[in-house]
Amino acid sequence: MTLDVLNDKQKEAVLHTEGPLLVLAGAGAGKTKVLTYRVAYLITNKNINPASILAITFTNKAAQEMKERIYSLVQEQSLDIQISTFHSFGYKIIRENYQLLGYKTNLLIMDADDSINIIKKVLKQLNLDSKIYNAYNIRSQISGAKNELLTPADYEKYATTEYEKVVVKIYKKYEEILFNNNAVDFDHLLLLPLKLFNEYPHVLKKYQERYQYVLIDEYQDTNEAQYQLSKMISAKYKNICVVGDGDQTIFTWRGANYKNILNFESDYKNAKVILLEQNYRSTKTILEAANNIIKNNRLRKEKNLWCHNDSGFKIKYYRAYDERDEAGYVIRGIKKALETGINGNEIAVLYRTNAQSRIIQEELLRANIPFRIVGSFYFYNRAEIKDLISYLRVIYNEEDNLSVTRAINVPKRGIGPKTIDRLNTKAQEQNKSIYEVITDGKELEFKTIIEELKAQEPKVSLTELVELVLEKTNLRSYWQNEKTIEADIRLENLEEFKSITKSFEERNGPISLEDFLTEITLVSDISEHQDSQSQVNLMTVHSVKGLEFTHVFIIGLEEGLFPHINALMDKTGIEEERRLCYVAITRAKRELHFVNARRRTLFGRDQINPPSRFIEEVGNEYIECKGVIYEKPYQLNKAEQFYQHDMHYKPGDKVMHQDFGEGVIVEVTKTIITIAFNYHHGLKKFMKNHKSIRHLD
Numbered sequence: 001m002t003l004d005v006l007n008d009k010q011k012e013a014v015l016h017t018e019g020p021l022l023v024l025a026g027a028g029a030g031k032t033k034v035l036t037y038r039v040a041y042l043i044t045n046k047n048i049n050p051a052s053i054l055a056i057t058f059t060n061k062a063a064q065e066m067k068e069r070i071y072s073l074v075q076e077q078s079l080d081i082q083i084s085t086f087h088s089f090g091y092k093i094i095r096e097n098y099q100l101l102g103y104k105t106n107l108l109i110m111d112a113d114d115s116i117n118i119i120k121k122v123l124k125q126l127n128l129d130s131k132i133y134n135a136y137n138i139r140s141q142i143s144g145a146k147n148e149l150l151t152p153a154d155y156e157k158y159a160t161t162e163y164e165k166v167v168v169k170i171y172k173k174y175e176e177i178l179f180n181n182n183a184v185d186f187d188h189l190l191l192l193p194l195k196l197f198n199e200y201p202h203v204l205k206k207y208q209e210r211y212q213y214v215l216i217d218e219y220q221d222t223n224e225a226q227y228q229l230s231k232m233i234s235a236k237y238k239n240i241c242v243v244g245d246g247d248q249t250i251f252t253w254r255g256a257n258y259k260n261i262l263n264f265e266s267d268y269k270n271a272k273v274i275l276l277e278q279n280y281r282s283t284k285t286i287l288e289a290a291n292n293i294i295k296n297n298r299l300r301k302e303k304n305l306w307c308h309n310d311s312g313f314k315i316k317y318y319r320a321y322d323e324r325d326e327a328g329y330v331i332r333g334i335k336k337a338l339e340t341g342i343n344g345n346e347i348a349v350l351y352r353t354n355a356q357s358r359i360i361q362e363e364l365l366r367a368n369i370p371f372r373i374v375g376s377f378y379f380y381n382r383a384e385i386k387d388l389i390s391y392l393r394v395i396y397n398e399e400d401n402l403s404v405t406r407a408i409n410v411p412k413r414g415i416g417p418k419t420i421d422r423l424n425t426k427a428q429e430q431n432k433s434i435y436e437v438i439t440d441g442k443e444l445e446f447k448t449i450i451e452e453l454k455a456q457e458p459k460v461s462l463t464e465l466v467e468l469v470l471e472k473t474n475l476r477s478y479w480q481n482e483k484t485i486e487a488d489i490r491l492e493n494l495e496e497f498k499s500i501t502k503s504f505e506e507r508n509g510p511i512s513l514e515d516f517l518t519e520i521t522l523v524s525d526i527s528e529h530q531d532s533q534s535q536v537n538l539m540t541v542h543s544v545k546g547l548e549f550t551h552v553f554i555i556g557l558e559e560g561l562f563p564h565i566n567a568l569m570d571k572t573g574i575e576e577e578r579r580l581c582y583v584a585i586t587r588a589k590r591e592l593h594f595v596n597a598r599r600r601t602l603f604g605r606d607q608i609n610p611p612s613r614f615i616e617e618v619g620n621e622y623i624e625c626k627g628v629i630y631e632k633p634y635q636l637n638k639a640e641q642f643y644q645h646d647m648h649y650k651p652g653d654k655v656m657h658q659d660f661g662e663g664v665i666v667e668v669t670k671t672i673i674t675i676a677f678n679y680h681h682g683l684k685k686f687m688k689n690h691k692s693i694r695h696l697d
Contacts, residue, residue, distance in 0.1 A: 283312025
């Protein structure tokens with residue numbers, strides 16, 4: 001296999017096959033090419049058994065792309081390589097060893113909504129106030145504990161407040177319910193393999209022998225559980241290659257620990273480090289802007305992006321009067337790009353918070369410009385799709401109490417909460433599943449339908465089974481009879497589900513219901529079926545990672561918005577915001593626009609924010625101002641002064657917030673105040689000029 005398509009540094013990374021290797025790959029530096037060629041080189045030039053190679057990435061989309069690229073290089077030999085996400089790999093290990101972990105064969109994976117529903121059930125059982133113990137917050141606490149490898153017993157050791165002690169009780173009960181339902185959640189997919197390896201060393205040894213070459217993409221995004229799993233699997237042969245970029249760590253709020261990539265050389269004393277700094281995506285101006293911003297971060301490994309491309313256009317900076325003017329500038333820029341022949345899908349509007357997209361959407365609609373909101377609503381989370389999947393899960397495993405209770409009265413059969421509670425109590429008393437104790441009443445009609453579908457399941461294709469479910473359960477006829485626009489949309493979604501099953505069958509051949517349910521539960525980034533050639537992309541800066549566009553508009557570049565107010569009092573928070581800005585900038589190939597507003601209404605409140613510090617960090621030589629002259633320092637005009645509030649705050653001052661009530665100022669900086677409210681709300685940070693705050697005499 002020839003490596004002529006690689007530059008010298010890429011080639012060096014491919015050829016270094018033995019021992020630990022850290023590849024620090026800057027944005028647009030061809031890291032996926034390095035990974036795919038490295039795998040192909042191991043097989044074709046080093047004669048490594050493909051089944052001995054484990055390649056891990058973070059999304060199903062990235063894993064699929066890697067599979068396709070490697071297949072194009074080594075053809076059928078690639079089919080034996082384990083290429084997957086961490087969660088898919090964890091599930092594979094669990095399925096192969098479920099008995100050692102105490103589970104039965106028909107293991108269920110609960111998604112985020114399922115977990116929330118279980119926690120709500122626990123809150124009810126423990127007679128806890130859901131306003132104080134919010135199910136979503138509790139799930140986040142439990143997930144965070146699992147990502148830090150804390151069992152309920154471990155978590156209990158660190159619980160000091162009354163709230164944390166209650167969370168421990170919920171955590172314990174939550175785990176019991178999952179285990180009794182022969183179910184796991186997403187966090188278990190990482191936690192249980194580690195438990196297995198620690199308790200059964202011979203099992204760990206088996207996997208270490210099986211996977212002698214380990215490759216991990218986006219290593220900067222690994223959490224503690226993923227880090228430990230990587231380390232344990234590769235411990236014997238230490239042929240571990242990790243690829244990543246600490247400057248693109250933007251998911252610490254999800255548990256990602258950028259220190260894993262910073263500490264790689266400490267973990268592996270003889271590690272080789274290769275820097276991929278040549279960018280193949282952007283102009284020199286865009287790269288210099290990115291370099292100038294990110295060099296302000298202290299916690300990073302030094303690298304500098306460069307390219308052979310020309311300097312290109314300067315970054316266009318527009319300071320609008322308000323958010324409507326901001327949107328107007330973006331629309332004019334999009335129209336100009338479209339008129340020059342740029343496709344809509346080559347244009348992206350990026351924002352820090354989803355709420356900022358509303359005005360842009362309105363103006364795009366007025367201008368009759370097609371657009372799509374990336375990541376705005378996940379197909380499998382739609383209520384009607386969840387209902388359909390619940391039926392499929394009951395057909396697969398009738399002991400799935402959660403799916404039974406969701407499906408049993410959908411569409412409505414007159415089976416209310418009291419009946420379900422009665423069935424649940426009966427099941428607990430008899431130590432049986434809810435499905436088993438159904439013997440009469442309207443619920444028996446439900447059971448009869450399931451039995452008919454279970455009898456048909458082995459005889460029909462997956463798509464035919466879905467058709468039978470839609471027909472026999474009356475899901476289709478229910479929405480047909482509603483005769484509303486919303487019902488039509490729901491019906492279209494249900495019918496669209498058959499397109500998904502058909503696609504699965506065309507791609508994989510006959511597929512079992514078990515494999516299909518596993519696949520759709522693990523998939524975290526399915527895109528909806530549509531022709532997006534003419535659609536402008538709207539998305540948050542978190543959603544844009546891994547993508548690239550000819551034209552990029554970054555809107556809302558203001559202190560308190562980007563960087564976000566929640567990060568302004570925390571040095572590590574500011575560094576993450578800066579990395580986020582670095583990611584956003586490096587998505588642009590040719591033209592980049594910085595946009596902000598003198599004043600904006602967000603979440604129903606007027607805000608007056610200074611320009612983002614990131615604009616100044618880029619440097620004036622790379623910026624071309626549009627409209628308003630670049631202001632440094634930012635000065636309020638007379639109209640804005642009218643909206644400005646008392647900024648003479650000091651620690652100890654008592655203030656009143658319109659939502660959080662009375663509080664005391666505990667810290668004051670140039671633009672930010674930190675206020676301590678009661679224990680329900682805790683510490684909050686605000687811009688000094690926030691309209692919702694007033695002094696108390």
